[in-house]
Every structure is written in C-alpha cells, then in structure tokens.
Amino acid sequence: MASTRKTLLKLDNVTMKFGGVTALNGVNLEVKEGEILALIGPNGAGKTTVFNVITGVYKQTSGIVDFDGISLGNQKRYQVTALGVARTFQNIRLWGDMTALENVITATDVHKKSGLVGALFGFPRARREETENRERAMEILRFIGIDEYSDRLAKNLPYGVQRRLEIARALGTGPKLVLLDEPAAGFNPAEKVELAATIKRVRDAGYTVLLIEHDMSLIMGISDRVVVLDFGTKIADDIPSVVQKDPRVIEAYLGVPADAS
C-alpha cells in the first residue's frame, strides 16, 4: 500500500510570503516514492509556488523542504536538479533555438563529469559521455513519443509537442521526482487522454510524479492521491474519490458552501 512506501519529498510547515501576499501558509505535504500525487486548487492557490520553493526558485519564508533525507533549503537550483528533482514550466520555457534533441541532451549533462577542458581536447571520457547523452536523450524522446521531432528547433514545434518536450527535458536530468506544472494546459480531450497515459508510463518507469492539473477527470484517472490548496492552505489530502466529495474542496472550487448548492 501507499502508506508503506518511503517518503521521497516532505514539505514541513512551509510558508512563503511575497511582501503582504502569503502564497503558502504552513503547508505540509508528503510525496511517496512511486506515486502520482496531484496538486490541485483554484487559480492563485499557490501550486506553482510549491514547485518554485522545492526547486529553489524562491527560498521559503519558513518551514523545511526535505528531499530523500536532504534539506533543499541551502541547495542551489542546479544542485536540487542534480539531487534528483526535475520540473516543467506552466509557461513553456524550452530553449527555442535548440533542437528537441539538444534540449534533452543539455538536461542529461547534469550527471556527467567531463568539463570544458575535456571537451576542448576531446578526452575519451568527454567523447564517451557525448555519445551516452545523445543515446539517452533519443531514448527519452522515444519514450515520450516525440522522437520524430528530434531535429526540429523547439520553437518551431507544435504546441502539444512542446509540452511533451518539457516533460522529456525534465526526464533528461535523470530525476527521482518529476514536477509537472499543468502539462495538459490547452489540450483537447483526446490529447489529455494521451497525456494521462504518458504520465502513467512515466510513473511505471520508476519516476515519482507530482502533478499540478486543473482537469478533474484527468486527475481522478491517474493519481494515487490528491492534495488541494486554497489560498495557500492545504484543505484536503486523500485518495481522489474522497477528495472529490469533500465539501471544502467543492466550496473552494465553486466559491459557495457545498450545502447551499
């Protein structure tokens, strides 16, 4: 059962304030190894801020973020990635002038040892790592199902492929935990179904997934657990079928008390 699994990520009483705005208010959150945890909530609830705090974009005002036994608070952003946390962006932030393959290869570089001198003089390790990275990146593109676009510039790719490339790039860093920020935004129902299958495949391949998503049916279909944020506060944390019926969740989403409707 989920409860016997190891905790991979733990947010302990995390508060994040921007001046007068409290984006996160004492949030506790646990992500277990191998699960798909959905993070939902109305616009401005603080979902993206959770990702930003985990990945070091913002330093939390108070509280602890612990990943696999290591406190992320003092880590630089690239170190967080090296430890095994990768993310996508709500607003696509690919490197547009690189090809799809290069986007992923750049991500695969994080765990490699060879540096600038090796690259310059073509040391064997640098050459070997170049080949390994290229093969690994191609494998990931195939896994996500966008390998036919490998040589296209990211900025010229269709929107849906760009969203998938964001996921592929995150996987390129070889993460334990993948943070997906609204990966299905702007998708039609058919594309959403396809994406849900992809996310499941990602999990089944051994990655742990923390997923921000607005589409309820998508979430109910694939997530093991759902955490609901509202105005920076966690208001629910349970399996999908229970969360769906939670009156506070319904109120947060509809803006009226559940029994009044």
Next chain:
Amino acid sequence: MKIRNYWNLRDFGANLWENASRPKRVAIALISIGFVALLPFMGASFLATPIASYDAVLVYPVGMFVLMSLGLNIVVGKSGMLDLGYVAFFAIGAYTMAILGTTTKLNTWEVMPIGIALSMIAGVLLGIPTLRLRGDYLAIVTLGFGEIVRLVLLNSSWSKGPNGIANVPMPPNIGPLKFELENQKVFFWVVMAMILLTIWMIRRLTVRRPGRAWEAIRQDEDAAELMGVHTLKYKIWSFTLGAAVGGAAGVLYASKNLYIAPEMFTLNVSILILACVVFGGIGNIWGVVIGATILGYLPDRIRFISDARLLVFGLVLVIVMNFRPDGLLPRKKREKAIVKREANA
C-alpha cells in the same frame, strides 16, 4: 526578401560543408587557409590600401579585429553576456608584453602564455562577483572595469603613465620567417594561426557540453539553472576564454607596435569590436570573421577621402544593419531533418 535570397551566404556555405565528404572538407579548409595566407601578396591588386601599408593593415586592424571579435563573440554571442570592457583584456596582454619585454629577457612567445594567464585571472576575478548580474547591469560593470584598467595604467609608475612603454621587442624570428616592420607578412601569418586556433577552440566547445550550456544560458538562464546547468561556472568559463583571446591579441599587438600607451585602450576599442561582432552576425563565427574584416579594412581602403571616411564608414554600418539587422551572416540554427527532406524531394 530578395536581398535575403541573394545574400544567403550562410545557407550556401553550410550546405556546401554539410554535403561534402571528409576529404572534400579537408580540401575546402586547406584551400581557404591557403587563400587567406596569400592575401599579403595581393597588395598590388584592387585590395591595396592607399597611404597605409597594405600588409600592415592586414595585421592591424584587420587580423587583430578578427581575433578580438572572435574572443568577444564567445562572451556576447555564445553565452549572451554584454561585455563593454573587453579592451581591458587586450590592454592586460599588451602591458604584460611591454613590461616583461623591456625588463626581462623573455621573448614574445615566452610572454604569450603569461599574458594569456594574467588576462584569464583578471577574467575570473572580475567574473566571480559580476557574472551574477544580468543584462544592462553586467554591461555597466564591465564598462567600468575597462575604464578602471585604463585609468590605472594611466596613473601608475610601473606602467610609465601617459608616456606609455616604448622599445617593446619584436618577436624572435621563427626559422627563416623574419619579423620586420616594413614587411609584416610573418606577423599576419601569426595572427592567422591564432585566429585558426581560436576558431578551432570555439567549434570544439560549441558542439559539446560547454556550448550547450552557453546556448541554454543565452536563451533562458533560469531554465538552464533549473535543468542542472551550473550557470555561474559556465559564464565564468566563457568570460575567461574571451579574456584569453583578448590577452593573446594584446601580447602580439605590443610586440608588433613596439610602443603602447593607455590612450590605445579606450572604450572606443571595446565598442568597435562589439560593432564588428554585431555587424558580422552575433554568435556566428564566420559572420564575425567577415564583419571584423570589413570594419577593420574599410577605413583604410577609403583613406583617400580622408575626413569623409568616417562618415562613409558610419553610413555603411547603418545601411547594412538596416537591411540585415541580425548581421551579414546571422546566427540561425538550421533544422537538419527538414533540410534533408527537402534535399530528397
């Protein structure tokens, strides 16, 4: 649109190169290098520069501008950091040569690694605190650095202040190749060798991990860092390699000019080199080479119109940048898959 098609040298060149077999590529490279190496012998042709000595012009400004532009292009073009103080590294190289050349028995080739190392150290020292800054802030700090270096040289006794340093020794001859003031062919070949070495270095790095890191930083630095790129480290590397090239150019310049003074290392030089990079095509090695060649050569070619030449120079800049805002040979990645598909169709 028409202009673009006529002028699409970049794609023409890239196609030629991509479709060539390995021996053919070697042949293309050797013929091009041979052609450039013979340039100093063409002084009697339409290339001749009135008033100024033709082969001297090829060394400075043309060759030196190309070399420095390539160095600056690593910083500005490859990793997207606006450096307005590039002349500082040129000055450090030049003064290293001038001081060591006049006070010790070291010759130009022995000073070269020292000059390069000092420039690189300056690059790292400046880079560590400043490369956290971005965009305009970085531009202003580097501009300040360039001015500080010049003012220190102007006001220090070890640099002989505004008098500058005279009697800098020429490089020792390389076998039968003699360095002479009246005939600067050998100087030109040395600059050419340094340019080739720089191009080799940039090309090597561009297709491997450092080049990807720079490219990612240039396009979206936050995304780069969040995907695990140690951005500060690669920015410092970029800055330091640019500094190394500038320093190397400085050592050779002092040894060719035989006299240097702080007034030779003003902000104007930084701006002019930046203009070469932008004019040629920021981020594109061949664009930068062509841009620096034209901007280095043109003022001397039209020297006969004396005062009006700067006007013409400015006009050329404005007109070309109007028609080709990304430079003569713009950077643009081509999509291999598409190119191939079209070629087969």
